[in-house]
Amino acid sequence: MAFKSILLVGIILLVSWCAYYIQTFLSIRHIPEVNDDVCWGNECKKDTNIYPFRITVPKRDIDDLLLRLNNTREFIPPLENTQTQYGLNGKVIQTLLNFIKNEYNFTERQNYLNSLPQFKTNIQGINVHFIHIRSKRQANVPVVPILMLHGWPSSVTEFYESIPKLTSKEYRDKFSIELVIPSLIGFGYSDGASKPGFGAAHSANIMRLLMNRLGYNKFVVHGSDWGAVTITALATLYPDSVIGLHSNFCFSLRTVTILKTLLGTVWPRGFVENKYEEKIYPFLNQLRFLFYEGAYFHLFGTKPDTVGNILDSSPLALITYSFEKLSVGSNRTNVFSSTAGLEQLDLTIFIDSILFYYWFPQKSTTAARYYCENMTVRGLKIGLHNIPIDKKIPCACAYFENEILYQPEEFLRDKYPNIIQYNTYPSIGHFAAIENNKILTEDIMSFVIKLYDSKLF
Secondary structure, three states, X not given: OHHHHHHHHHHHHHHHHHHHHHHHHOOOOOOOOOOOOOOOOOXXXXXXXXXXXXXXXOHHHHHXXXXXXXXXXXXXXXXXXXXXXXXXOHHHHHHHHHHHHHOOOHHHHHHHHOOOOEEEEEEOOEEEEEEEEOOOOOOOOOEEEEEEEOOOOOOHHHHHHHHHHHOOHHHOOOOEEEEEEEOOOOOOOXXXXXXXXXXXXXXXXXXXXXXXXXXXXXXXXXXXXXXXXXXXXXXXXXXXXXXXXXXXXXXXXXXXXXXXXXHHOOOHHHOOOHHHHHHOOOHHHHXXXXXXXXXXXXXXXXXXXXXXXXXXXXXXXXXXXXXXXXXXXXXXXXXXXXXXXXXXXXXXXXXXHHHHHHHOOOOHHHHHHHHHHHHXXXXXXXXXXXXXXXXXOOEEEEEEEEOOOOOOHHXXXXXXXXXXXXXXXXXXXXXXXXXXHHHHHHHHHHHHHHHHHOOOO
């Protein structure tokens, strides 16, 4: 009797949720407007100038960081016969701290990060930080601007190694690439919004306005993690601004895609190739993984200021919390490794981002708010997730087989109808630019060549 009552309540809740979902999300049939005149900062300036920028961290801030890292308690040993299933163990944490204290050269890394031309400009009351790589333009050779956006817990540093390949002389007789690599709003050296409600649609608009200010009315976009969400919003909202879209985190949350996914639980082979079936089905396994590994997402998405202020106040918390997600995102099997996959990753690039783009500028709270503003019902009601990108925009999706989520190409076409390039790569995960920058950069360049061959610029 008790089981039947629980089952009945479950059915009622499921039906209610479905009804609410249909009413809230399926009613959206048009692309929403995003106001260009809104002020998201404390004050809106009429200043459209672009100012040079350099990272300058005072020695006292570095000394303060090291003091905090040296003033830690002894870590609690892990449980018997466990690796990192309960989170990062003390040995991994100590290895990270030892690397920063004994091997990481702050002056050298700051000089490296300042080796590229960086700028700031004010858009809608927000000071936007960006790297701008111009080319030596040749006569009668088209310029290809590419907007590149990072995610969390990463930064613009993940693209540093991509720049030489993308701007090499190899194709300069055909086209010339120019790169704009901003810090997402609320990340790194870009201001966070001072008003609630700032989500991917508004960030996408600011990125479009930034490109326009730099003289680019049409451009290619690339994004990973939250950068992928932002460029997808940009392409959905402003199709006339986008030449082509490339992402290593393509995904679709359209209702039709969700229905296909659910139907696939009954007949998997009708929707997914045999070799990829286990990446989705049994679907309960994927939900179980997201439940175990998605706690940070829920915290950021509901109480960003609570966890953000903790991370902004404790470098140990920031480093540990961030690396744990980098580890699992790179390869979910790292939870069964006593080192959490430490040896597989370039710690220098990771620490560059964590210290220079989160700790010193104190950006964990504003970065966490980006989760909250995009994942609330208010954020989803904008409805961009349920609107396909215009078919005239060529899209490229790079799938890395250790990615945390998998959707087959046919599912992705629900959101990205005009996929002209879909490549699969083994042994790399969610943070492809950090894990194997060479492969990701080559995939981007391959897409640009296809756009050139199609005479789209």
